[in-house]
Amino acid sequence: MAKDASFDVVSQVDVQEVDNAFQQAVREVAQRYDLKDSGAKLEFAKAERTITISAPAEFVARQVTDILSAKFVKRGVDLKSVSWDAPAAASGGTVRVVGHIVEGIDQPTAKKISKDVRDLKLKVKVVIEADKLRVTSASKDALQEVIQFLRGQDYGRPLQFINYR
Incomplete structure (x- = not known):
């Protein structure tokens, strides 16, 4: 038989590749002329597998999300593996967008x-x-x-x- x-x-999802893409996106946000002093921040919690974007406006948050998505594509991370929440108002008139890594x-x-x-x-x-x-x-x-x-x-x-x- x-x-x-x-x-x-x-x-x-390869979490190390997500972390590498995240680090590249942080560097690009810090260096880009239009985003340098905008107050946009990125945070990655490996344990919870969440990415948090804090920005002064929804438009800036979308720009940072696009940068992060481009870095994911370059690192071979499928965009379907990140589920983004709707932009939510945060303290100080900022906007917070949370992305969850889906495995x-x-x-x-x-x-x-x-x-x-x-x-x-x-x-x-x-x-x-x-x-x-x-x-x-x-x-x-x-x-x-x-x-x-x-x-x-x-x-x-x-x-x-x-x-x-």
């Missing part, structure tokens, strides 16, 4: 992915394990078809395929 092949579908696949998304893979009518088995999915099949070609299908879909978060055996 042949051993089944499998792979895991996960949504992971793992939540239960509703995992169920939707599982249902979509089952609807392909391939001989694969999908098991939801906490914040990842394991796809198993006797045919490696079927697994490749599932990977190609999932790459073409948008589930609102970046998906990676690991442990392919």
Whole structure:
């Protein structure tokens, strides 16, 4: 009997790359002429996995968010992995925007992915394990078809395929 092949579908973020992009954005905000003395501040809490932008106006906060997004793209961090809250008023007439780093696949998304893979009518088995999915099949070609299908879909978060055996 042949051993089944499998792979895991996960949504992971390299926190070190996020930190590197954050540090580059802080330097750019401090050096850019239009933002240098604007009072815009960036904070990154690794433990809570949040990025906080404090700015004197919503326009400045959007500019800083754009700078940070550009740095994420250059560092290979998917923009879907950061969920931004709506700008909120803070003390002193400033605006605060909080971004949350999203990791793992939540239960509703995992169920939707599982249902979509089952609807392909391939001989694969999908098991939801906490914040990842394991796809198993006797045919490696079927697994490749599932990977190609999932790459073409948008589930609102970046998906990676690991442990392919």
